[in-house]
Amino acid sequence: MYDLIIIGGGPSGASAGRTAGKRGLLTLLLEKEKFPRYKPCGGALSSYGLSCLDFELPESVIERNISKVRVHFRGHFVEGMKETNLAILISRSVFDNFLLEKARKTGIEVHTGEKVLDCIEKEDHVEVKTTDNTYLGRFVLIAEGSGGTLKYKVRSRDKRTEYGLGLVSEIPGDNELISNRFPSTINIHFGIAQGGYGWIFPHAEYYSAGIMGTAQYLENPKKVLLDFLQENSLSSNFPIRSHIIPTGGIKRKIISSRLLLSGDAAGFVDAFSGEGISYAIRSGQLAAETVADLIMYSLKLSNLKAYESGCRQEFGNYLVSSLKLKKIMHSFPEISFKIAVGNKEILDKYLDEVITNRNYRDYVRWLLLNFCLADPISKIKSLTFEGIDKK
Numbered sequence: 001m002y003d004l005i006i007i008g009g010g011p012s013g014a015s016a017g018r019t020a021g022k023r024g025l026l027t028l029l030l031e032k033e034k035f036p037r038y039k040p041c042g043g044a045l046s047s048y049g050l051s052c053l054d055f056e057l058p059e060s061v062i063e064r065n066i067s068k069v070r071v072h073f074r075g076h077f078v079e080g081m082k083e084t085n086l087a088i089l090i091s092r093s094v095f096d097n098f099l100l101e102k103a104r105k106t107g108i109e110v111h112t113g114e115k116v117l118d119c120i121e122k123e124d125h126v127e128v129k130t131t132d133n134t135y136l137g138r139f140v141l142i143a144e145g146s147g148g149t150l151k152y153k154v155r156s157r158d159k160r161t162e163y164g165l166g167l168v169s170e171i172p173g174d175n176e177l178i179s180n181r182f183p184s185t186i187n188i189h190f191g192i193a194q195g196g197y198g199w200i201f202p203h204a205e206y207y208s209a210g211i212m213g214t215a216q217y218l219e220n221p222k223k224v225l226l227d228f229l230q231e232n233s234l235s236s237n238f239p240i241r242s243h244i245i246p247t248g249g250i251k252r253k254i255i256s257s258r259l260l261l262s263g264d265a266a267g268f269v270d271a272f273s274g275e276g277i278s279y280a281i282r283s284g285q286l287a288a289e290t291v292a293d294l295i296m297y298s299l300k301l302s303n304l305k306a307y308e309s310g311c312r313q314e315f316g317n318y319l320v321s322s323l324k325l326k327k328i329m330h331s332f333p334e335i336s337f338k339i340a341v342g343n344k345e346i347l348d349k350y351l352d353e354v355i356t357n358r359n360y361r362d363y364v365r366w367l368l369l370n371f372c373l374a375d376p377i378s379k380i381k382s383l384t385f386e387g388i389d390k391k
Contacts, residue, residue, distance in 0.1 A: 005137035012263030013143035014099035016284035021106025023292035032115035039092035040241035049278030063204040146264035160216040168210030249323025321360030
């Protein structure tokens, strides 16, 4: 009988495993893939995500430090820069494998190449069936990412308006040329896909270029990406991979009596930027901490709700505000993004409030007060937080 069984070895599962191991829980982590494995992702880790780790990342894991962002819309762009790093770029295969090894070193049991087929809640434990065996655990954390189906043991399926589709291609290039073209800079292109954007990230020896948009409106995502690559003089001769991106800030059920969800499985993603690695790491840690407290202090099952409140206090309100910003900007894209790239203060304030100080709510209020109430967009002067919530 394990104290905790973790399903998924990505950033959320590995972070939960490391925390559980350090807290002394008898823990089993099950991952369907053999690591290292490829993961479709832009590979940007925010400064907040870095701060969640209890160890330093070695230079071999960091492909590039990012201090500048360039935002494009309809042939115009604006640049913002910070003296400190806004983010780092990593290869998910290298980064995820490193996190999993950090978890393994705490003494937890790790099985890769073993797929979980089902998990069944009993009165005093959970039965987990895999391709190889059946295991018993007091609690199970489902950290399988956005593509799995076990999360529906806890919550309902998202509507097509509640998740996005992402497509990414990794295009090899000379490292010096990449550095000269995008010196410590990530490029974000709005107006590419409804409810999302296109991106170009300058990794080591390759560009990560992709698009994301709301699933309901992205009818031909491959064509959108191919057009985007052509417009930016990038080759379309390399593999294109897709993934699902849940929209964060939506209220979802994340616990049942003995099951917990974390990371993408729980829908913990910044709705506006699409960034999810940070919240995967932190939610995994919070889930393991909650289970450790329940077991070590013999608390009632109802105390599992502490996980919900912990996520809400740590980043939940932040994600709700990210959804408000997404609704504001994408409800009036021609007006909103035209103003955004024409006024550097909007980007500078975003970097200060959202990226550096993690204060989405104040930024959204500032945006409404300073820009959404001014001409030429008087038609949205009636927007309030309550109005955005209803929308």
